[in-house]
Amino acid sequence: MGRKKAVALKYDRESGKKDQNAPIMVAKGAGVIAEEILRRAREAEVYIHEDEDLVEVLSQLGLGDEIPPELYEAVAKILALVYRLNKNFSP
Secondary structure, rough: OOOOOEEEOOOOOOOOOOOOOOOHHHHHEEEEHHHHHHHHHHHHHOOOOOOHHHHHHHHOOOOOOOOOHHHHHHHHHHHHHHHHHHHOOOO
């Protein structure tokens, strides 16, 4: 088994930025760096989705890159889940 990998995406659907059409890569790493990404996500109470295949593909992107159109559907499903969870657990 290889080293653990993690990526972090950011998408602000409310920003209305014309230059951001899709989520962007804001962090990525393997091993210790992956563990730090996950630690910070847990600290910030950010949803963590585990999908080794998706992480493998996303880790090929550069920091600041938008996800490619081929991944829109996969990432949209995760974002929809996150938005539902946030709505259900909002005070």
